[in-house]
Amino acid sequence: MKFRLKDLLLMALVFAAMAALLVLAYQFRRDGWLFWALAVLAAPSLAAFIFGAPFVPATMEAARGMTEAAGLKPGETVYDIGCGDGRVVYLAVRDYGVKGVGIELSPLVYLLARARGLLWRSGAEIKLGDFRWHDLSGADAVFCYLSGDVLAALETKLKKELRPGARVVSLVYRFPSWKESRSLTCGGLPVRVYIKE
Numbered sequence: 253m254k255f256r257l258k259d260l261l262l263m264a265l266v267f268a269a270m271a272a273l274l275v276l277a278y279q280f281r282r283d284g285w286l287f288w289a290l291a292v293l294a295a296p297s298l299a300a301f302i303f304g305a306p307f308v309p310a311t312m313e314a315a316r317g318m319t320e321a322a323g324l325k326p327g328e329t330v331y332d333i334g335c336g337d338g339r340v341v342y343l344a345v346r347d348y349g350v351k352g353v354g355i356e357l358s359p360l361v362y363l364l365a366r367a368r369g370l371l372w373r374s375g376a377e378i379k380l381g382d383f384r385w386h387d388l389s390g391a392d393a394v395f396c397y398l399s400g401d402v403l404a405a406l407e408t409k410l411k412k413e414l415r416p417g418a419r420v421v422s423l424v425y426r427f428p429s430w431k432e433s434r435s436l437t438c439g440g441l442p443v444r445v446y447i448k449e
């Protein structure tokens with residue numbers, strides 16, 4: 253996968269901020285509240301990294317391909333799980349007139365998404381937190397670019413909560429047991445489409 257320089261810089265920025273927070277937390281380990289404040293800011297990015305879904309932005313070609321593959325109609329509700337800097341959900345709202353919600357675990361990446369939202373003047377709502385805390389039953393379409401344990405946990409949740417007919421578009425990675433309806437290639441990356449039965 254070919255990254256643009258801007259995306260490489262974004263990833264380096266998030267990684268450096270996480271490392272700096274961890275070092276600072278260690279430095280202030282005897283300073284009760286400051287240690288916890290720094291650790292709470294760094295821990296979600298570290299957890300995403302360990303459990304298989306660190307911040308790696310989709311290329312813009314892939315993001316466009318994902319929104320196209322979802323067959324969105326104006327007024328529908330879309331969720332972007334692990335929305336990163338929000339590029340997929342912002343595109344969906346801007347180009348298809350849908351209601352968009354992005355959920356992002358890492359506070360550092362969440363701040364990037366909010367900053368990008370100001371630039372794009374997008375109406376998408378970005379929520380900070382783990383997707384497991386959110387009810388996804390209102391979604392007509394769901395986007396994700398996750399892997400490992402995180403993707404497996406999302407599969408279980410989607411199978412339980414999504415309404416029949418809802419579409420799920422996963423960039424690159426297959427859900428562990430869900431059979432994909434179709435797949436296409438966008439900007440050299442596989443885009444996998446699932447339909448909830």
Ligand SMILES: C[S@@+](CC[C@H](N)C(=O)[O-])C[C@H]1O[C@@H](n2cnc3c(N)ncnc32)[C@H](O)[C@@H]1O
Nearest residue numbers: 300305307308309310334335336357382383397
């Ligand atoms: C590979 S990046 C994809 C970013 C974005 N979706 C894109 O395509 O550009 C995965 C993102 O998922 C986030 N993430 C990982 N685990 C998560 C969880 N349990 N809940 C919400 N977001 C999560 C990470 O912080 C990271 O920003």
